[in-house]
Amino acid sequence: xxxxxxxxxxxxxxxxxxxxxxxxxxxxxxxxxxxxxxxxxxxxxxxxxxxxxxxxxxxxxxxxxxxxxxxxxxxxxxxxxxxxxxxxxxxxxxxxxxxxxxxxxxxxxxxxxxxxxxxxxxx
Amino acid sequence: xxxxxxxxxxxxxxxxxxxxxxxxxxxxxxxxxxxxxxxxxxxxxxxxxxxxxxxxxxxxxxxxxxxxxxxxxxxxxxxxxxxxxxxxxxxxxxxxxxxxxxxxxxxxxxxxxxxxxxxxxxxxxxxxxxxxxxxxxxxxxxxxxxxxxxxxxxxxxxxxxxxxxxxxxxxxxxxxxx
Numbered sequence: 001x002x003x004x005x006x007x008x009x010x011x012x013x014x015x016x017x018x019x020x021x022x023x024x025x026x027x028x029x030x031x032x033x034x035x036x037x038x039x040x041x042x043x044x045x046x047x048x049x050x051x052x053x054x055x056x057x058x059x060x061x062x063x064x065x066x067x068x069x070x071x072x073x074x075x076x077x078x079x080x081x082x083x084x085x086x087x088x089x090x091x092x093x094x095x096x097x098x099x100x101x102x103x104x105x106x107x108x109x110x111x112x113x114x115x116x117x118x119x120x121x122x123x
Numbered sequence: 124x125x126x127x128x129x130x131x132x133x134x135x136x137x138x139x140x141x142x143x144x145x146x147x148x149x150x151x152x153x154x155x156x157x158x159x160x161x162x163x164x165x166x167x168x169x170x171x172x173x174x175x176x177x178x179x180x181x182x183x184x185x186x187x188x189x190x191x192x193x194x195x196x197x198x199x200x201x202x203x204x205x206x207x208x209x210x211x212x213x214x215x216x217x218x219x220x221x222x223x224x225x226x227x228x229x230x231x232x233x234x235x236x237x238x239x240x241x242x243x244x245x246x247x248x249x250x251x252x253x254x255x256x257x258x259x260x261x262x263x264x265x266x267x268x269x270x271x272x273x274x275x276x277x278x279x280x281x282x283x284x285x286x287x288x289x290x291x292x293x294x295x296x297x298x299x300x301x
Contacts, residue, residue, distance in 0.1 A: 067178075070179060
């Protein structure tokens with residue numbers, strides 16, 4: 001049975017779905033807080049921890065995201081770094097139909113691991 | 124937020140906003156910027172990218188600015204009819220030591236890369252290994268160069284106002300010439 005939660009902060013909404021196979025975070029709206037790391041870093045690290053020991057993949061789906069300021073990338077790439085060091089599985093999904101997402105998220109392919117544990121995908 | 128546009132339709136139009144230096148006001152400029160850029164005939168992707176540039180420059184304007192009575196406004200100007208297209212943010216310079224040097228170092232660091240994409244990726248990697256609580260990332264300015272495809276510059280005028288600018292090849296002007 002899936003566990004569903006909703007995280008909201010200002011104009012940002014993240015729908016969280018936890019199943020046996022994955023913890024999925026679907027991002028919607030705008031993330032343009034002055035210090036998004038304060039709220040997003042704990043959320044992402046907690047989400048990563050929910051995958052530990054359960055062989056779950058953490059999926060971050062940004063397809064419905066309208067805008068992210070540059071500060072939003074900070075907690076994201078820190079989480080990716082931690083996932084790489086802890087040998088965890090993380091999948092990023094973005095819209096290949098939106099140019100800004102293609103530019104932003106294709107740069108995050110630099111964090112992909114050769115074994116595919118951390119991967120970035122255009123949808 | 125107050126806005127002004129020249130009232131003669133045949134004159135080159137420039138968006139100018141005088142803003143209180145707070146985060147909510149900065150965020151509220153997104154829609155007027157998009158409306159202005161669309162009215163100037165820019166395609167949605169370019170308008171979006173330049174809206175992002177304006178947001179990132181304004182965020183830096185708040186962070187680098189020093190505000191006091193009489194010096195408590197940030198000015199945003201976008202001229203989408205000149206070529207290159209210009210986005211400029213002017214903010215009273217703060218007295219905090221080292222901020223201008225920090226900004227200069229970041230702009231020079233970006234210019235040191237042949238490809239803004241490489242600079243963006245390198246900055247992301249640097250940020251990823253920093254301690255959880257850290258100071259300004261500088262990623263916004265790199266993003267202006269990479270995603271916004273803009274050249275960055277800045278200067279401080281005789282009134283200690285910091286002017287940060289981003290220039291972008293103007294697709295509308297180029298199509299007019301073509």
